[in-house]
Amino acid sequence: METARSVAVRGVCLLTGSVLAVLLAGCGATGNPGTELTAAPPSSPSSQPAVPSPTPTASESSMSTDSPKPAPSLPSDPAAVGSSMLTISIRQNPEAEPVEYFLECTPDGIGETTTLPNPAAACEAVKRLGAAFFNAEPDPNQMCTQQYGGPQTATIKGTVDGHRVYASFSATDGCEIARWNAVESILGPAGAN
Template sequence: MRLRIVRSVLAVLAVAGLAACTPGPGGGSPSSPAPGSSASSTPSGSPTGPLPGAPGTPGRGDAELSIIVKLSPTAAPESYTLVCTNGVPAAESHHPTAAAACAALKKNPKLLTRPPRPSEQVCDQRYGGPQTATVTGTVDGVGVASSYKLTDGCEIAAWAAVADILGSSGAGA
């Protein structure tokens, strides 16, 4: 039973990972709820609104994040603190693009949630540079721990999607 659940979860993550790297309108977001989702429906079966927590669904805009960016393996890390309240940077934020980062997290609180990339996913084999970044903390009370690099097309796209959150060092992507 547990194996069947794990396989189902992995299948959903595989589809989500492929959609995230697929160019086109809507950024790969699903246009209808997944089978078995808990989205409310009208009697005709059509959804009444966006799925709770779906990409693009606005959140509270509350975040406490630690962001560490390394421009190269031997470079000293750049460290940022981002604290947002209702989508607005708090005074204790030490971040070069705090207003844009807080606005992005309020607009999409799931922005930093990265599902594992399926092993069969094909990505452009272009190199964007040696930069790496790690983001840890909470967004709207949910823990996040994501890492970013510029080693192929999918990783470059993931970095670009969160460039405002990564700060000025994300400009190299």
């Protein structure tokens, strides 16, 4: 004969097990980014060598924490290689007036219209990143850490290697902070100043 206590214990165990099953089933639901599992290929002796896939899987490409690295593009004007003329506008917070700087990089060094502090490092960053970085569209499927790096916003517009560029920057999440850090020598550090 069952006692009231054993019936209550059994009921609690069944309820706990049901809740746990529902929670675990929700962890692998389709449609949630990063939850797809890929089975490992069977390890059987085969006459054909395994060839790695040249393209990343969806989870590999969407989990990148690096800033966008678009393919470099050739300048439309070969004489413009190594030349940049940029207007940089930085706003410390939404209420602040933007501060505007100019950066002129030439194949021979820094142009005379430059007003940006530390122009040599800024020109090196522009040369390293190229026009494609400034025109890259963010990947809408990229997962970004939810962190706040500060209220600053900035824009960089002008020409790099003969290509028109326009980019806006903020520090609203991990992806945007990574983009800001890539041009820190131009914009200065993100964070409250």
